[in-house]
Amino acid sequence: MIYTPDKIRNIAVVGHQGSGKTTLVESLAYKAGLISKKGSIEGKDTLSDYLPDEKKKLCSLSTSIVPITHNGYKFNLIDIPGNDDFVYELLGVTRLIKGAVLVIDASKGVQIGTIKDFKALKKRNIPTFLFINKLDKENIDFELLYEEIKEKLDKRCVPFSYPIGKQNTFDGFINIPKMKARRYNGKECVDDVIYQEKRQVVFALHNRLTEAVAETNDQLLEKYFSGEPLTDEDIEYGLRESVLKGELYPIIVGSALKDIGMNTLMDMFAEYLPSPSDLKPIIGTTEDGNNIPLLTIDEEEPVLSVFKNSFNPYQGLISIFKVNCGVVHIGDELYCSNNGKTYKVSTLFSICGEKLTPVEEVGAGDIGALTKMDDIHLSYTLSSPDKKVLIKPVKYPSSTYFKAIVPETKADSDRLFQSVEKMKLEDPTISFEKNNITNQIIIGSLSSSHLSYILDKLKDNYKVKFTLEKPKVVYKETITTKGEAEGRYIKQSGGSGYYGVVDMSFEPSEETEFTSTVFGGHVDKGYFPAVEKGFREALEHGGLIGAPVIHVKATLTDGKQHPVDSNEMAFKNAAILAFREAYEKCHPILLEPYDQIKVVITSEYLGPVLSDMSKRRGKILSTEESDEGNLEVVALVPEAEIQEYANELKSTTKGTGYFNLEFHDYEPVPTALAEAIIKEHQAEK
Numbered sequence: 001m002i003y004t005p006d007k008i009r010n011i012a013v014v015g016h017q018g019s020g021k022t023t024l025v026e027s028l029a030y031k032a033g034l035i036s037k038k039g040s041i042e043g044k045d046t047l048s049d050y051l052p053d054e055k056k057k058l059c060s061l062s063t064s065i066v067p068i069t070h071n072g073y074k075f076n077l078i079d080i081p082g083n084d085d086f087v088y089e090l091l092g093v094t095r096l097i098k099g100a101v102l103v104i105d106a107s108k109g110v111q112i113g114t115i116k117d118f119k120a121l122k123k124r125n126i127p128t129f130l131f132i133n134k135l136d137k138e139n140i141d142f143e144l145l146y147e148e149i150k151e152k153l154d155k156r157c158v159p160f161s162y163p164i165g166k167q168n169t170f171d172g173f174i175n176i177p178k179m180k181a182r183r184y185n186g187k188e189c190v191d192d193v194i195y196q197e198k199r200q201v202v203f204a205l206h207n208r209l210t211e212a213v214a215e216t217n218d219q220l221l222e223k224y225f226s227g228e229p230l231t232d233e234d235i236e237y238g239l240r241e242s243v244l245k246g247e248l249y250p251i252i253v254g255s256a257l258k259d260i261g262m263n264t265l266m267d268m269f270a271e272y273l274p275s276p277s278d279l280k281p282i283i284g285t286t287e288d289g290n291n292i293p294l295l296t297i298d299e300e301e302p303v304l305s306v307f308k309n310s311f312n313p314y315q316g317l318i319s320i321f322k323v324n325c326g327v328v329h330i331g332d333e334l335y336c337s338n339n340g341k342t343y344k345v346s347t348l349f350s351i352c353g354e355k356l357t358p359v360e361e362v363g364a365g366d367i368g369a370l371t372k373m374d375d376i377h378l379s380y381t382l383s384s385p386d387k388k389v390l391i392k393p394v395k396y397p398s399s400t401y402f403k404a405i406v407p408e409t410k411a412d413s414d415r416l417f418q419s420v421e422k423m424k425l426e427d428p429t430i431s432f433e434k435n436n437i438t439n440q441i442i443i444g445s446l447s448s449s450h451l452s453y454i455l456d457k458l459k460d461n462y463k464v465k466f467t468l469e470k471p472k473v474v475y476k477e478t479i480t481t482k483g484e485a486e487g488r489y490i491k492q493s494g495g496s497g498y499y500g501v502v503d504m505s506f507e508p509s510e511e512t513e514f515t516s517t518v519f520g521g522h523v524d525k526g527y528f529p530a531v532e533k534g535f536r537e538a539l540e541h542g543g544l545i546g547a548p549v550i551h552v553k554a555t556l557t558d559g560k561q562h563p564v565d566s567n568e569m570a571f572k573n574a575a576i577l578a579f580r581e582a583y584e585k586c587h588p589i590l591l592e593p594y595d596q597i598k599v600v601i602t603s604e605y606l607g608p609v610l611s612d613m614s615k616r617r618g619k620i621l622s623t624e625e626s627d628e629g630n631l632e633v634v635a636l637v638p639e640a641e642i643q644e645y646a647n648e649l650k651s652t653t654k655g656t657g658y659f660n661l662e663f664h665d666y667e668p669v670p671t672a673l674a675e676a677i678i679k680e681h682q683a684e685k
Contacts, residue, residue: 003074005277005296005365009269010076010322012093014121015103016113017059017082020133022048024103024256025066025079031262032068032075034352047353048079053457061453063089063308065320065351065367070266076367082113084658085450088396088429090120092307092378095394096282096322099273100128101265107137109145110152112655118153127243127274129250131265135163135170136255149251158209160239160250160272161264162202164195173253174198175264176205177235184260212248213238236271243272244279276365282324284381284389287337292389294324296365301384302326304334305391306376309425317425319370320351321382324391328368329361334382337390339375343382347371378428398660399431399444401451401646404469406441412465416441419462423454430454437548438472447646473640475677476591476666477542477549482507483585484557487578489570499562500570502531504578506586509553512539516556523559523571530568531556534575543583544590545681550666554579590674591666593639596621599649600630601657608652609633616641617670636664 013021026046030038039045044055048064060081067076078097080089094100100121104114121128130149135142142163149157164172164183172183174194179202183192194202214224216238224230230238242248250272254261277296284294284303294303308320328334332345349356349369362368376382379394407413420432420443431444445451458464484505491498502523514532523531535554542549559574597618601609606623610633613620618637626632642661649657669677 002361002363003366004298004363006275007072008074008076008276008365009099009273010078010097010276010365010367011269011273012078012080012090012097012100012121012126013103014080014090014100014117015082016105016108016111016117019082019103019105019108019111019114020256021079021082021103022046022060024101024131024133025077027256027259027262028075028077028266029066029068031259032070032266034066034068050354053453053460059083061086062310063093064353067350067352067367068266071270073266073270074366075266075269078367082117083449084113084116084655085446085453086427087446088378088394088427089308090117091394091396094120094124094126095379096305096307096324098126098276098279099269100126101131102128103131103133104145104149106132106135106140106142106145110148115152116656122154122246125246125279127246127272127279129252129265129268129273130157131261132163132251132253133256135253136258136260140170142253146251154249156247157249157251158212159205159253160209160268161252161254161261162198162205163253164192164198170255171260173261173264174202176202177209177239178232179206182261182264184255184258189260189263209239209248210235212242216241240272244274276322282391284324284383284391287388294389294391296325298327298364300325300364301387302328302332302334302382303384303387303389303391304328304382306378306380306382309376309378311422311426315356315371317371317374317376317422318356319373319376320367321370322367323362323364325364326384327361327363333385335385335388336376336380336382337388338377338380338393341375342385343373343376345370377425396428397446397658398662399429399446400659400661401447402431402442402444402471402643403451404438404440404471405443405455406467406469408465408467415462415464416458416466419458419464422462423457427454435472435474437474440469440472442471447650471643474593475545475547475669476593477544477547477588478551478591478666479506479508479549479583479586479588481585481587483582485578485582485585487574487576487581489573489577490565491570492565496567497565498567498570498573499560499565500527500567500572500574501560502556502571502574502578503558504531504535504575504582505555505557506579506582507553507555509551512536512550512552514554514556518556518558523556523561527561527566527568527571528556530571531559531575534572535579537572538576538579542588543580544588544678547590549588550591590669590677592669594636594664594667595639595642595661596664597635597637597642597645597659597661599633599635599657599659600626601633601653603631605653605657606631606633609649609657612648612652613637616645638667 015021025048029035047066054061064079160176161173174181181192181194182189213235214221281293283291303324304321306319306321310318330348334343350359351369381391383389407416424430434441487502489500539549618635621634623633
């Protein structure tokens with residue numbers, strides 16, 4: 001069945017790991033009639049957690065889509081992992097959807113992941129429900145939990161439902177906007193009465209919602225102050241406006257395990273969350289650089305955004321997309337503005353967990369899947385060739401934790417490179433490269449746990465055998481003073497020999513460069529390129545630890561040549577000898593790579609982070625407050641000092657801090673440390 005955009009709700013289901021997101025999705029699917037029997041995490045048979053690794057670890061490791069229908073509406077539930085290692089999933093999804101459910105474990109309250117997710121949703125202005133799960137557990141105090149939510153998240157979080165009972169007796173709730181009670185009878189929720197002891201509390205909450213409704217427009221405000229009661233339609237309209245504007249964050253209570261609150265939650269999805277055509281449209285950029293709004297209507301040319309990739313052994317790359325506008329059909333051609341390729345839509349699917357169902361078309365605002373489209377990365381845009389549009393790609397976090405990976409055999413090496421390329425299509429935070437200086441293969445991730453997951457996948461899914469090493473720091477060398485030397489490469493062996501003599505000077509420079517001041521016939525100009533080539537080859541291995549040498553200016557000042565024996569090889573080798581002879585005279589020093597690091601923390605951890613950064617020889621550049629109220633500490637720090645920083649920052653900040661880094665420049669190694677590095681190098685020779 002094709003749903004019009006106004007009947008679709010794309011809903012991200014987010015929350016701290018273990019809060020019950022997957023169980024909630026399973027319960028909603030059951031109550032909506034999608035499945036006849038509920039699966040469970042422990043039973044390893046849920047719709048969302050279908051990957052072997054998810055069944056093994058009993059937690060979500062990948063975003064899954066479960067579409068359900070309810071009273072003529074289609075809800076695309078997008079179950080996102082709660083682990084920080086998969087933050088790229090959250091970033092990709094929240095760029096495209098317009099509604100979310102933040103799941104909170106009532107027994108654990110507002111956790112670190114709860115706060116992070118709420119801030120991410122709030123930053124993108126996504127209307128959000130807070131679903132208080134597991135209220136059937138022991139020792140739950142809803143009032144205290146409500147105060148914690150207002151304190152740690154936002155004072156605009158307001159109950160749209162209120163629990164009946166406490167601890168093990170929790171068995172229902174009151175729908176505040178409609179003032180109706182629902183009670184769980186052991187099998188299902190049925191209508192009930194609002195008992196006297198709850199009336200005062202729920203009427204106060206209802207009055208607060210009514211006041212919020214009255215403030216949405218002048219007409220309702222006038223009606224409210226005149227004493228005329230607001231109708232159910234007035235309240236529903238006003239509450240929806242408040243939710244869409246971010247003026248209210250509805251709190252809904254229940255138990256996913258016992259299916260308490262599911263029907264009410266689905267009703268509220270339709271009533272209060274935005275459709276894909278509500279709020280501001282996504283903006284695309286045309287080939288001529290003009291920005292255009294992409295209206296979520298079927299009558300436009302199709303524009304798709306890919307927000308998830310996964311590899312299937314039978315179908316290859318599966319690209320999951322949201323249709324921003326238009327309708328995509330089997331047989332259509334789609335143009336990718338990111339890579340300039342045109343693709344034919346030969347397969348088209350609706351998606352539910354791991355199940356792909358062939359369809360003929362996917363309409364505006366809906367979610368579908370494509371296969372057999374190579375080289376499609378996350379956040380790529382696919383559009384009609386008649387309407388070439390690019391939606392600004394998501395900026396994903398960079399890798400911050402690295403290891404050197406050593407394949408056991410040539411076959412393992414081949415599989416490694418092929419496998420990681422596939423994994424990078426799924427996870428854009430993975431980095432992978434061969435370092436030509438150290439000859440190590442470096443694989444990067446967001447944390448040690450993230451890297452462990454990647455490496456386990458390489459072993460189990462792709463059958464790659466390997467060992468790990470500590471990444472070597474790529475030191476470099478340079479000179480600090482000017483020095484001169486003669487290079488003589490003269491060999492006679494009967495017949496044509498080699499004859500090249502050069503006088504050269506070497507001095508510090510901002511860039512590596514070569515010049516000549518030779519005039520006359522001492523050295524023909526035709527040999528100058530050979531001299532430069534020798535100079536640059538000599539820079540590949542300095543005299544301290546054999547590291548590359550940078551920031552040197554070489555000048556050919558004089559030389560000698562032979563009418564018969566001189567050739568390019570002779571002058572190239574002469575330049576190498578001259579550089580090596582002069583190197584010690586130029587007082588060489590060791591350089592180390594510095595990264596610029598941006599650490600995001602809450603204010604309570606500023607002191608420990610600054611102190612720790614000082615111990616790592618870091619140079620603080622700035623400390624500023626971010627848009628989300630956190631602090632951003634920007635510093636320059638030696639790469640050698642932050643190889644384990646991803647784990648240590650997590651420990652220091654109790655999991656709340658994170659950072660990004662990028663290469664900055666090379667700077668001198670302190671003398672004592674340089675001597676130790678040189679001594680270690682000599683011992684290894």
